[in-house]
Every structure is written in structure tokens, then in C-alpha cells.
Amino acid sequence: MNPRRIAFDAISAVTADNAYANIVLPRMINETGHTGRDAALITELTYGTLRSLGTLEQILAAASGRDVRELQQDLLDALCLGAYQLLYMRIPPHAAVATTVSLVKAAVSPRVSGLANAVLRKVAAKDLDQWCEELATGDRLHDLSLRHAHPEWISREFEAVLGTAPDGADELAPALAADNVAPPVHLCAKPGRITKGDLSRETRGGLHGRFSPYAVYLPGGDPGRIRSVATGLAHVQDEGSQLVAVALAEAPLEGPDAAWVDLCAGPGGKTGLLGAIAAQRGAHLDAVEVQPHRAELVAKAAKGLPVTVHTGDGRLFGEPDSADRVLVDAPCSGLGALRRRPEARWRKQRSDLDALVPLQRELLAAGLRLAREGGLVAYVTCSPVLDETSEAVESVLKAGGAELVRPDWLIDRVPDSARGDFVQLWPHRHGTDAMFMALLRKTGNR
Numbered sequence: 001m002n003p004r005r006i007a008f009d010a011i012s013a014v015t016a017d018n019a020y021a022n023i024v025l026p027r028m029i030n031e032t033g034h035t036g037r038d039a040a041l042i043t044e045l046t047y048g049t050l051r052s053l054g055t056l057e058q059i060l061a062a063a064s065g066r067d068v069r070e071l072q073q074d075l076l077d078a079l080c081l082g083a084y085q086l087l088y089m090r091i092p093p094h095a096a097v098a099t100t101v102s103l104v105k106a107a108v109s110p111r112v113s114g115l116a117n118a119v120l121r122k123v124a125a126k127d128l129d130q131w132c133e134e135l136a137t138g139d140r141l142h143d144l145s146l147r148h149a150h151p152e153w154i155s156r157e158f159e160a161v162l163g164t165a166p167d168g169a170d171e172l173a174p175a176l177a178a179d180n181v182a183p184p185v186h187l188c189a190k191p192g193r194i195t196k197g198d199l200s201r202e203t204r205g206g207l208h209g210r211f212s213p214y215a216v217y218l219p220g221g222d223p224g225r226i227r228s229v230a231t232g233l234a235h236v237q238d239e240g241s242q243l244v245a246v247a248l249a250e251a252p253l254e255g256p257d258a259a260w261v262d263l264c265a266g267p268g269g270k271t272g273l274l275g276a277i278a279a280q281r282g283a284h285l286d287a288v289e290v291q292p293h294r295a296e297l298v299a300k301a302a303k304g305l306p307v308t309v310h311t312g313d314g315r316l317f318g319e320p321d322s323a324d325r326v327l328v329d330a331p332c333s334g335l336g337a338l339r340r341r342p343e344a345r346w347r348k349q350r351s352d353l354d355a356l357v358p359l360q361r362e363l364l365a366a367g368l369r370l371a372r373e374g375g376l377v378a379y380v381t382c383s384p385v386l387d388e389t390s391e392a393v394e395s396v397l398k399a400g401g402a403e404l405v406r407p408d409w410l411i412d413r414v415p416d417s418a419r420g421d422f423v424q425l426w427p428h429r430h431g432t433d434a435m436f437m438a439l440l441r442k443t444g445n446r
């Protein structure tokens with residue numbers, strides 16, 4: 001099957017069946033036996049088109065003079081795939097148009113191939129910069145969102161965190177642009193199990209991470225083929241996720257330091273790292289996860305470590321005043337990891353936060369309840385959105401019984417990671433997901 005047809009089928013699975021591209025595409029590529037450059041081309045066509053859908057649809061609407069959402073979905077998918085090649089790839093226009101028209105004939109219907117040809121020729125008449133200029137409204141957020149293919153509400157949320165610079169040289173454009181670059185794979189060398197040096201040698205040249213004492217950047221290839229990953233000495237984990245887990249473990253603590261809790265543990269990345277550190281320090285980790293199938297993944301990640309996995313609601317877990325260190329890695333919008341899921345930004349809605357925000361606050365309050373006086377609670381999200389991050393922490397702090405602690409270990413080693421006493425990492429600044437962390441110390445009961 002030709003690469004464009006595979007990309008089209010993958011895009012259709014995402015738009016019509018709500019599939020996840022990072023799950024269906026590798027399977028399709030495997031089943032059709034494509035490797036090397038062909039596999040890379042299919043991936044670029046699929047992921048690139050899905051990431052840029054909103055922008056491609058606006059351009060297609062202008063080129064066709066119609067509301068493209070009224071078109072049949074498979075025709076729109078094919079037009080987006082064609083427009084992506086015209087505007088974002090160095091594929092000669094005649095080839096991009098001709099191959100898309102053939103695809104429409106074969107996979108959609110010969111009846112609409114003339115329409116596809118006419119629309120794509122209009123798209124091809126301008127490059128991406130010219131289209132963005134033509135569709136610009138003068139509204140900064142609209143124009144940047146169009147240029148960097150994000151829904152406007154997400155750009156607004158990012159800007160609320162990043163702020164605007166008076167000279168206009170602000171960070172929103174690079175922050176959005178960074179979401180359009182596929183992230184490299186980061187590995188975590190589990191402390192006490194394998195050193196960073198040995199893992200790096202095994203990966204044949206993987207560089208040591210810039211910030212995390214345990215990170216190795218995989219130079220390429222399938223991480224599942226690295227023996228130490230397959231055997232659990234190391235695991236795949238974004239460097240930002242490593243940093244926030246280690247920052248909790250490294251924060252100074254007075255008194256006992258043996259009872260640790262990971263309150264939202266699935267699928268177990270941070271459990272694996274914290275559990276390995278706990279093993280070195282003579283501590284024990286209770287890992288809680290509400291979804292049974294995710295709790296199974298946690299158990300797998302924690303194999304051989306001093307970790308007990310509990311399936312249940314973190315809000316109801318454990319005895320008050322019993323834990324020395326608690327991680328609350330709350331379920332969140334995931335807007336800090338958009339570069340990992342090409343279609344995610346177009347599926348998410350601001351209203352998704354309505355259910356998440358109260359749950360996040362309840363889980364943080366539960367983490368504080370569990371901690372003993374003087375104990376530490378790290379509140380973490382893979383989202384920079386204010387409602388899910390600093391505002392959640394501030395609202396819980398209002399009830400009293402806890403104070404904010406500056407996570408010096410992390411802030412001192414990662415430049416530009418501090419937002420006040422909070423940590424906010426960013427793909428464009430740090431090459432990590434946009435992880436947020438607040439460290440709290442329990443000062444008493446409320």
C-alpha cells in the first residue's frame with residue numbers, strides 16, 4: 001500500500017473513529033511492512049496533517065469558498081493531507097495535487113476528484129506565510145494560533161502563564177512552535193539499578209540529560225529494543241517528569257522519612273523512579289491508582305521495588321498524618337504534552353477542565369491530609385494552565401495547615417524553571433514537557 005494511502009487511513013481512523021494516531025499508525029506501518037524512509041514519510045504525513053488540522057481547514061475554507069465542515073469527512077481528510085504536503089513539506093505542487101487527486105478517486109469517490117483538484121490548485125497558489133497573511137485578522141492570538149496550528153483557547157491559556165513582553169518579543173510563538181516538533185525519547189536510568197553511563201553506552205551514543213541525574217536521550221530507534229528498558233533497569237520517561245519526582249525526593253525534610261505515597265500513580269513512570277530512590281533510602285512507597293488496568297501497569301513498573309500498589313480512589317486512601325512525602329501527580333488536561341499526541345489539541349476543549357479542576361483540588365487536599373506535620377507534598381501536573389496549577393494550589397492553601405516551599409533542588413539546576421516559588425517547565429525552554437510542580441509542607445491540621 002502506498003505511503004499516502006496509509007497516512008490517509010490513519011488520519012481517517014483518528015477523525016472518524018476517535019483513534020489515537022500514536023497507537024494506530026505504528027501498527028499500520030508494521031502491518032504494511034514499511035521501514036526506513038517510507039515509514040518516516042508516512043509518519044510525517046500523518047502526524048503533520050493531524051497537528052495542523054485547524055489551520056489547514058481555515059486555508060481550505062478560504063480556497064474553496066465554503067464551510068469545509070460540510071464536506072464529507074473522508075474528502076476533508078484527503079484535502080487536509082494534500083494541503084499539508086503543499087504548505088508544510090517540500091513536495092512539488094504538481095506531485096502533491098496529482099497524488100491527492102488519485103487518492104480521492106480511489107479512497108473517497110471519483111465524483112469529487114474534480115473538486116479536490118480545483119481546491120488544491122487554489123491552495124497551491126500561495127505558500128503558508130502568504131495564506132497566514134491573507135487570513136490574519138490583526139488579533140494577535142488568532143494570528144499566532146493560525147500560524148502555529150493551535151486552537152485559540154489553548155494559546156490564551158499559555159499566554160496567561162507566559163505573560164506578554166512590552167517589546168513584543170514574548171514567548172508565546174516559540175511555545176506554540178515547540179508543540180509542533182516531535183519530542184526525542186528520554187530514558188530514565190533507575191537509580192541503584194543502572195548508571196547513566198552504562199545506559200548511554202547501551203544506547204550507542206545517547207547523550208546524558210541536561211538536567212536530570214538519571215536522564216539519557218535516546219539517539220533514535222525503538223526504546224523497547226534497549227535491553228535495560230526491556231528488563232526494567234531503565235524506562236522511558238520525559239526528563240521533566242523525572243525532575244519533579246526527584247525534586248520531591250531531594251527536598252530537605254526533618255524527622256522520619258520512610259513512608260512515601262504516590263497518590264495518582266498510573267501508569268507508573270514516577271512510581272518506578274521514586275520506588276528506586278526509596279529502595280536506596282530505606283523508604284517504602286504506597287502507589288494508588290483508581291483505574292484497575294492502570295494499576296496493573298504501576299505494578300509492572302514497580303516490580304522488585306519497595307512499592308505496594310493499591311487500586312482505589314486517592315481521595316479516600318490511607319491514614320491521616322501518616323506519610324512523610326506525598327506525590328499528587330493529578331489527572332489534568334495534558335496541555336503540557338501536546339507535542340506527543342498530534343491530534344490532541346483539536347480534541348480537547350476548555351470545558352474539559354470543569355470536571356478536572358475540582359478533582360485536582362480534592363486530590364491535593366487528600367495528599368495534605370495524608371502527610372504528617374512537617375511532611376512534604378508535591379503537586380504536579382503535565383499542564384501549565386493556571387486553573388490546574390498555581391490557582392489550584394493557592395485555593396487549597398487558603399484552607400490553612402500548609403505552606404509553600406521553594407523546590408531549590410530543581411530550580412537551582414534548571415534555568416528559567418521558577419515561576420515564583422512554583423516550578424514551570426516548558427518544551428521551548430527546557431526540551432521537556434510543560435510540567436508544573438508546587439512543593440508544600442504541612443504545618444498542621446485544618
Ligand SMILES: C[S@@+](CC[C@H](N)C(=O)[O-])C[C@H]1O[C@@H](n2cnc3c(N)ncnc32)[C@H](O)[C@@H]1O
Binds near residue numbers: 288
Ligand atoms: C497524570 S496521571 C499520573 C501519571 C503517573 N504519575 C506517571 O508518572 O506515570 C494521573 C493518574 O491519576 C489517575 N486518577 C484519576 N483520578 C484518580 C483518583 N481519584 N485517585 C487516584 N488516581 C486517580 C488517573 O487514572 C491517571 O492514571
